[in-house]
Amino acid sequence: MDPVLNPYAPGAGRLPAALVGRDSQLDRWRIALDRIEAGRTAQPLVLYGLRGVGKTVLLTRFFSIARDRNWIVAQVEAGTGKSLREALGEALHAPLADLARPSAGKRLLKGLKTALSFKASYDTGGTWTFGLDLTESAGGGGADTGMFETDLHKLALDLSEAAEEEGVGLAILIDEAQDLTPEELAAVCSVAHIAGQRGWACTFALAGLPSLPRVLAEAKSYAERLFVFERIEQLDQTLARKALVKPAELESARWDDDAVTLIVQETSGYPYFLQQFGQETWNEAIGPELTLSDARVGAARGRAALDSGFFRARWDRATRAEQRYLRAMADDGDTGSASGDVAARLGRSVNSFGPVRANLIAKGLIFAPEHGVVAFTVPGMADFIQRQPDP
Ligand SMILES: Nc1ncnc2c1ncn2[C@@H]1O[C@H](COP(=O)(O)OP(=O)(O)OP(=O)(O)O)[C@@H](O)[C@H]1O
Ligand SMILES: [Mg+2]
CATH class of the missing domain: 1.10.10.10 (Winged helix-like DNA-binding domain superfamily/Winged helix DNA-binding domain)
Structure with missing residues (x-):
């Protein structure tokens, strides 16, 4: 069938046409945002699991949900060579620029000024102004002591208050969090802890490998009580079937039952493998039905693709x-x-x-x-x- 219309999305962080089996985590996130908007606090979330199970796409969905509700939200990835300070500073620019306006309230102006000082702490040549002259605004600034925990604390506090003034909250999302430095991990735990104690309009979600809960506990012993830990796993049979069938339906194609069974078995329900094998089967099929023989070829091609890419790249490293x-x-x-x-x-x-x-x-x-x-x-x-x- 037409590869241009292929609805499967193998890869890293590519949104699937049907994001299945994550309703409980999505509900948890929505409730957290509702609670914060209602002036309550919410426990920060940790999503952990093996490579390719769908942590990044879930975190990205969290991002969209918060952004659609006009929250101040930053999504960053650790381990890319940038410090968390720099990654957060950059990721906050766009949402803050969207809010900046001369008629902004006192707390928002203060938050913007603090964000500028945070930015100045790693980039002295920075030219952000948000189009405003903030020199006269009361308070703000000071998130540039160079001590990450102190600066993150100031930034999160002032931006939470700014968000609250706007009737929303602040959400900080960190992918590959097991790659944060010990100092960054300790700072994130400490700020999330204080935010919960003092009722700041702020929450965090972290995603990473199965070592993440242990890494957090090593950074701060209270981490195990601070976060809600959600293990993200492969999809069970029913959900894996849905992950295959639904994207095809959206393109008016349908799967033969035995073909679905074969792919679900071959992939053990791992989301990344389902997308890869689904893509191969689609490209093989003449349509409109994806048949068992298409699935056999799709599975063989899927295995070959994983062997020469996903697994081989790791082995050769x-x-x-x-x-x-x-x-x-x-x-x-x-x-x-x-x-x-x-x-x-x-x-x-x-x-x-x-x-x-x-x-x-x-x-x-x-x-x-x-x-x-x-x-x-x-x-x-x-x-x-x-x-x-x-x-
Ligand atoms: N719930 C889901 N239903 C269907 N497909 C999914 C689901 N979650 C993820 N996928 C697909 O699985 C693949 C891997 O997703 P993602 O990159 O989010 O995994 P990950 O856990 O972040 O992996 P890594 O640890 O390598 O970063 C993508 O192709 C994505 O489209
Ligand atoms: Mg990922």
């Missing part, structure tokens, strides 16, 4: 020594391995693998779900490794 370590982990499948067992398989002490393990974590190939355990960040990696020839 590892050195020979790291690949040997990954191969020893693959014996345990996708569920994770005790580092002691992996070391024993390779005939050396656990400690001697410390640097290899640390490099693999830094490269995003594995994570430590708990102390002394390592697991792959992508589903199906163990199988892929076992299909690779031993050098």
Whole structure:
């Protein structure tokens, strides 16, 4: 069928035609915004899960919901080489510029001035003015001490008050939050904590790998009570079927039942895999029905696409020594391995693998779900490794 009309969206953060199975998290987010608009507080959210399960698209939906309600909302990604200070400063520019106007209330003017000082703290050549002369506005500024926690605190407080004056709130969304520095993590926890205690019109949502809850708890021991943790997982059979069938329906095409069953089975309901295999099947089909034989070809092409892209890119990122370590982990499948067992398989002490393990974590190939355990960040990696020839 026409690839131009293909409704499937494999990739990173690409919005699917049908975002299925996330109603409870979306409800939670809407309730959080409602509560804050009603002058109450809401617990900040943490979305965590493996690569490709749909954390980014959910966070982006959170962003749209808040933006559609005219909130001041910033969505940033950690680990891109920019500090959180800089990423937040930049992301806040557009929503603040939209609000800036000469007739703005006192608190909004104060918030804008504080945002300018926050910006000046990392960019002395900055030229933002929001088109306003803020020199006369009372208070504001001062988010440029250079201490991140202090500056974030000032920024969040003044922008929450500005948002409240506008009848909305402030939402800060951080993707790949496991890649924040310890100082940034501690600052986010501390500011979210104070915001909750003092009733600021402000909330946070963080997304990241399954190590994120542990990383947060290490940054601040109260993190486990501060946040609501939502594990984002693969879709169950019914939802996975819907993720395939609905996008086709929107284009007036339909799936044969057995074809759906095959793709759901082949992908184990992982959202990214569903999109990839759905896309391949669509391109293979003559239509208007996507048949079982289309699905067989689609599944083979989908597997090949994952092998040569998704999995291969990760495998090639590892050195020979790291690949040997990954191969020893693959014996345990996708569920994770005790580092002691992996070391024993390779005939050396656990400690001697410390640097290899640390490099693999830094490269995003594995994570430590708990102390002394390592697991792959992508589903199906163990199988892929076992299909690779031993050098
Ligand atoms: N609920 C969903 N229903 C259907 N498709 C989805 C859903 N969530 C995500 N997808 C699709 O899955 C793919 C991966 O989504 P996304 O990039 O959000 O995952 P992620 O968890 O952020 O992955 P990573 O950890 O690699 O950043 C995208 O192609 C997206 O369209
Ligand atoms: Mg993502």
